[in-house]
Amino acid sequence: MELSLTVNGKARTDDVEPRLLLVHYLRDVARLTGTNIGCDTSSCGACTVHMDGEAVKSCTVLAVQADGHEITTIEGLASDGTMHPMQEAFRQNHALQCGYCTPGMVMAATSFLKENPHPTEAEVREGLEGNLCRCTGYHNIVKAILAAAQS
Amino acid sequence: MTTTEAPPEERVFGQRLLRKEDPELLTGEARFVADVDVHGALYIALVRSTLAHARIVSIDVGPALEVPGVTAVFTGADLEQEWAGPLPCAWPVTEDMKAPTHLPLAVGKVCYTGDAVAVVVAESEYQARDGAEAVVVEYEPLPPVVDLGDAVSDRVVIHEDLGTNKSYTWELSPDAEAVDRAFAEATHRVHGHYIQQRLIPAAMEPRGVVVIPQPFGGEYTVISATQIPHILKVMLALTSGISETSIRVIAPAVGGGFGSKLDVYAEELLSLVLARRLKRPIRWIETRSEGTQATIQGRGQIQDIELAADADGRITAIRVKLLADMGAYLQLVTPGVPLLGAFLYAGVYDVPAYSFSCTSVFTNLTPTDAYRGAGRPEATYAIERAIDQLALEVGVDPAEIRRRNYIKPDQFPYNSVAGLVYDSGNYVGSLEKALDLSGYGELRKEQERRREQNDPVQLGIGLSTYMEMCGLAPSRVLASLRYVAGGWEAATVRLLPTGKVQVVTGTSPHGQGHETSWSQIAADRLGVSPDDVEVLHGDTAVSPYGLDSYGSRSLAVGGVAVAIATDRVIEKARQIAAHQLEAAEEDLEFTAGTFRVKGSPEKSMPLGAVAFEAFTAHNLPDGMEPNLEASSHFDPPNFTFPFGTHVCVVEIDTETGGVRLRGYTAVDDCGNQVNPLIVEGQVHGGVVQGVAQALFEEASYDSQGNLLTSTLVDYLVPAASEFPSLTTGTTVTPSPTNLLGVKGVGEAGTIGAAPAVINAVCDALSPYGIHDIDMPATPERVWTAIQEAAR
Numbered sequence: 001m002e003l004s005l006t007v008n009g010k011a012r013t014d015d016v017e018p019r020l021l022l023v024h025y026l027r028d029v030a031r032l033t034g035t036n037i038g039c040d041t042s043s044c045g046a047c048t049v050h051m052d053g054e055a056v057k058s059c060t061v062l063a064v065q066a067d068g069h070e071i072t073t074i075e076g077l078a079s080d081g082t083m084h085p086m087q088e089a090f091r092q093n094h095a096l097q098c099g100y101c102t103p104g105m106v107m108a109a110t111s112f113l114k115e116n117p118h119p120t121e122a123e124v125r126e127g128l129e130g131n132l133c134r135c136t137g138y139h140n141i142v143k144a145i146l147a148a149a150q151s
Numbered sequence: 152m153t154t155t156e157a158p159p160e161e162r163v164f165g166q167r168l169l170r171k172e173d174p175e176l177l178t179g180e181a182r183f184v185a186d187v188d189v190h191g192a193l194y195i196a197l198v199r200s201t202l203a204h205a206r207i208v209s210i211d212v213g214p215a216l217e218v219p220g221v222t223a224v225f226t227g228a229d230l231e232q233e234w235a236g237p238l239p240c241a242w243p244v245t246e247d248m249k250a251p252t253h254l255p256l257a258v259g260k261v262c263y264t265g266d267a268v269a270v271v272v273a274e275s276e277y278q279a280r281d282g283a284e285a286v287v288v289e290y291e292p293l294p295p296v297v298d299l300g301d302a303v304s305d306r307v308v309i310h311e312d313l314g315t316n317k318s319y320t321w322e323l324s325p326d327a328e329a330v331d332r333a334f335a336e337a338t339h340r341v342h343g344h345y346i347q348q349r350l351i352p353a354a355m356e357p358r359g360v361v362v363i364p365q366p367f368g369g370e371y372t373v374i375s376a377t378q379i380p381h382i383l384k385v386m387l388a389l390t391s392g393i394s395e396t397s398i399r400v401i402a403p404a405v406g407g408g409f410g411s412k413l414d415v416y417a418e419e420l421l422s423l424v425l426a427r428r429l430k431r432p433i434r435w436i437e438t439r440s441e442g443t444q445a446t447i448q449g450r451g452q453i454q455d456i457e458l459a460a461d462a463d464g465r466i467t468a469i470r471v472k473l474l475a476d477m478g479a480y481l482q483l484v485t486p487g488v489p490l491l492g493a494f495l496y497a498g499v500y501d502v503p504a505y506s507f508s509c510t511s512v513f514t515n516l517t518p519t520d521a522y523r524g525a526g527r528p529e530a531t532y533a534i535e536r537a538i539d540q541l542a543l544e545v546g547v548d549p550a551e552i553r554r555r556n557y558i559k560p561d562q563f564p565y566n567s568v569a570g571l572v573y574d575s576g577n578y579v580g581s582l583e584k585a586l587d588l589s590g591y592g593e594l595r596k597e598q599e600r601r602r603e604q605n606d607p608v609q610l611g612i613g614l615s616t617y618m619e620m621c622g623l624a625p626s627r628v629l630a631s632l633r634y635v636a637g638g639w640e641a642a643t644v645r646l647l648p649t650g651k652v653q654v655v656t657g658t659s660p661h662g663q664g665h666e667t668s669w670s671q672i673a674a675d676r677l678g679v680s681p682d683d684v685e686v687l688h689g690d691t692a693v694s695p696y697g698l699d700s701y702g703s704r705s706l707a708v709g710g711v712a713v714a715i716a717t718d719r720v721i722e723k724a725r726q727i728a729a730h731q732l733e734a735a736e737e738d739l740e741f742t743a744g745t746f747r748v749k750g751s752p753e754k755s756m757p758l759g760a761v762a763f764e765a766f767t768a769h770n771l772p773d774g775m776e777p778n779l780e781a782s783s784h785f786d787p788p789n790f791t792f793p794f795g796t797h798v799c800v801v802e803i804d805t806e807t808g809g810v811r812l813r814g815y816t817a818v819d820d821c822g823n824q825v826n827p828l829i830v831e832g833q834v835h836g837g838v839v840q841g842v843a844q845a846l847f848e849e850a851s852y853d854s855q856g857n858l859l860t861s862t863l864v865d866y867l868v869p870a871a872s873e874f875p876s877l878t879t880g881t882t883v884t885p886s887p888t889n890l891l892g893v894k895g896v897g898e899a900g901t902i903g904a905a906p907a908v909i910n911a912v913c914d915a916l917s918p919y920g921i922h923d924i925d926m927p928a929t930p931e932r933v934w935t936a937i938q939e940a941a942r
């Protein structure tokens with residue numbers, strides 16, 4: 001099937017299998033490997049990207065469902081060699097260790113702040129419910145998101 | 152050794168430096184194994200047993216071969232000739248330990264659900280999985296052994312050739328009579344029976360491996376999501392028969408391990424021999440629901456601990472009996488895990504008599520192996536739970552019973568009853584600080600109020616003081632424990648012509664930030680900026696020697712090796728500078744990266760200039776070789792013994808059984824801190840993993856040996872909403888046994904957390920007469936306990 005979409009601001013057209021998941025399309029066809037895969041039950045959020053500015057788990061979306069939409073992956077977040085304020089906040093607050101959950105966390109967090117620009121700590125924690133991290137204990141991730149909300 | 156509150160002075164060592172690793176991880180640039188794109192690779196998928204215990208009657212690969220894209224299918228029998236040896240177990244803990252032959256693909260019978268019976272090779276990942284689905288395996292079911300008691304009984308013997316399910320019995324009983332005497336004379340005796348449930352490590356990155364053969368050049372490049380590239384290389388050579396010189400192992404960016412990637416796995420071996428056989432690159436990426444069964448699990452022990460104490464509650468003896476679940480086979484260090492705990496059941500207490508005995512058995516479940524803490528969390532849990540029981544028995548506060556029993560600061564170095572020499576410690580200092588930070592006194596008052604008011608939400612406060620054995624390990628001690636390798640670590644430090652610094656380490660980070668910390672260690676000594684230091688790791692072609700990262704060993708062994716190698720470089724640089732400045736070596740001082748002649752500071756030479764001179768070799772002292780490079784292979788003289796006190800506060804809704812973690816205070820002492828930011832991160836993550844064992848996680852199986860928690864929907868890796876922010880504090884008691892005074896912190900949080908949480912839960916439920924509860928303390932379990940107590 002033919003698929004036309006925008007990925008990180010660039011228009012693309014590809015011929016894909018109907019059963020291809022968006023995450024596999026991004027990783028294997030578009031070769032954007034920043035989006036990770038951590039599970040097969042849409043539980044972990046490692047694969048989170050933005051579709052038309054909203055966070056989606058790209059393992060729950062078929063590539064063909066993204067037809068006509070705009071996708072942003074972690075690779076599209078920094079601009080002109082400068083990291084996005086959320087990426088910077090993660091760095092400043094040591095909100096990553098192995099970094100595997102990080103792209104998904106950052107994408108989830110940026111979309112969350114768009115909806116709720118001044119969240120409480122409890123709201124941040126609730127807002128991250130779909131994203132698992134095994135390394136950081138979430139403490140510094142929450143801190144980073146609150147810091148990003150401040151700035 | 153003195154305990155101080157803060158790092159001594161403003162140096163690069165001890166700074167909260169932001170991590171060098173972060174930018175590439177934050178932008179998606181980092182390459183994990185699944186991100187490696189190899190042209191022309193074949194994909195493999197494994198056919199796994201759906202039964203826990205069965206004979207393989209037949210395997211029909213025909214239907215799989217008809218799946219488009221499938222190029223080959225191999226059964227265990229097809230590949231039997233490929234192996235020069237079975238999957239390795241490096242720790243035969245006793246001379247007569249029983250170890251079944253463990254092949255990458257089972258031959259004849261399967262011994263756990265997930266045991267691989269065939270491998271399908273295809274042109275794409277989807278096709279390989281389709282092929283695996285199509286393989287038809289006929290089994291003759293055998294009765295599964297799921298329960299440890301059942302395993303001991305030998306009612307069904309899993310590995311017939313061994314004749315028993317018992318792998319070994321290991322004892323540590325320096326003076327059994329003294330223990331018996333102490334129990335006979337004791338005023339108080341308590342007995343704890345604790346179950347360490349099986350846990351699924353669940354590193355967020357599943358495992359994966361890519362093998363790239365060079366059919367003409369003869370080399371195999373193995374890229375694996377592993378914690379142990381160096382050990383893996385040796386083991387791949389031994390099991391495949393391929394020369395060690397033809398194998399290069401690369402650990403790329405690795406997404407967490409927690410022990411689960413401290414192993415040599417069937418898929419790594421299969422990928423290697425299939426690359427040899429098919430002369431094409433081979434690629435395998437684990438799925439999560441595959442990994443919950445095919446990757447090792449942690450814990451799996453039943454503990455019986457008895458304490459004898461005098462009238463004041465001073466412990467006079469400890470007796471421990473352990474039944475440990477090895478799972479179906481022995482993986483790399485499976486049998487050694489209980490031993491790592493065996494030395495620590497006396498914990499932080501001054502205990503005169505001790506005996507320990509462990510029996511380890513096979514079951515028809517996924518093999519167990521090291522998982523964050525490996526033996527030490529189990530031991531700490533037992534003693535820290537039991538001492539709370541003792542506090543109840545004696546009728547004193549849990550903080551007080553601990554104070555009465557601690558090894559005192561002036562007793563270090565302390566000869567433990569289990570035969571260790573604890574390097575340094577200040578347990579009472581750690582306790583007082585944690586009590587203070589957590590507002591312990593106020594919490595007790597609030598608890599009192601709630602109890603009086605019969606508040607449906609009860610407050611529980613739990614303490615644990617832990618001590619662990621890190622810095623694995625002095626090689627001679629490992630020899631005495633029959634571990635087949637050493638415990639040293641290697642480092643090379645070199646100055647490049649432009650004055651930049653390269654550090655090569657044998658440790659293999661997967662989230663711990665070694666690039667940052669090792670830069671700090673070298674930069675601090677060389678007087679250069681950490682930005683001028685590059686740290687190379689995780690590639691056996693770049694760092695030929697190493698024993699990798701596990702057991703909180705990287706800093707206390709590998710980081711120290713970096714420091715020693717750096718000092719050796721400085722010594723050589725000093726000789727060159729003295730020669731060039733026409734001064735005696737002893738007249739030179741080296742500060743802030745520059746050699747100066749004492750008394751005439753205008754005569755000086757920065758390190759960069761020395762490096763360039765060493766590179767050109769135009770004017771070196773007679774007989775000196777060019778370049779500035781030095782190595783160290785550091786074998787630690789002793790373990791290190793980090794410690795700390797954790798205070799957990801829970802609220803229990805007695806009507807629903809729900810346990811809410813209200814606050815958590817962790818005061819940890821890992822000796823000198825290279826980077827406190829990283830230390831805190833390790834503690835946060837560790838604590839949450841320990842809390843997860845206490846409240847949420849359990850690999851549960853049905854009576855047939857089917858894993859009921861095979862996905863992240865059923866296996867509850869907790870999310871952010873389950874936790875409050877954590878309060879951390881530190882004390883600093885340097886280790887006197889290494890020149891950095893460091894101890895290690897990777898497992899500390901996990902070790903301290905589970906007992907603190909369960910002590911808090913039991914504390915909250917104490918008015919109901921409930922003094923013990925199994926992990927995980929789920930709402931259902933807590934609610935049921937309350938109902939039963941009310942009856």
Ligand code: FES
Binds near residue numbers: 042044058
């Ligand atoms: S990969 Fe886990 S939610 Fe998508």
Ligand code: FES
Binds near residue numbers: 096097100136
């Ligand atoms: S940083 Fe490792 S999983 Fe989040």
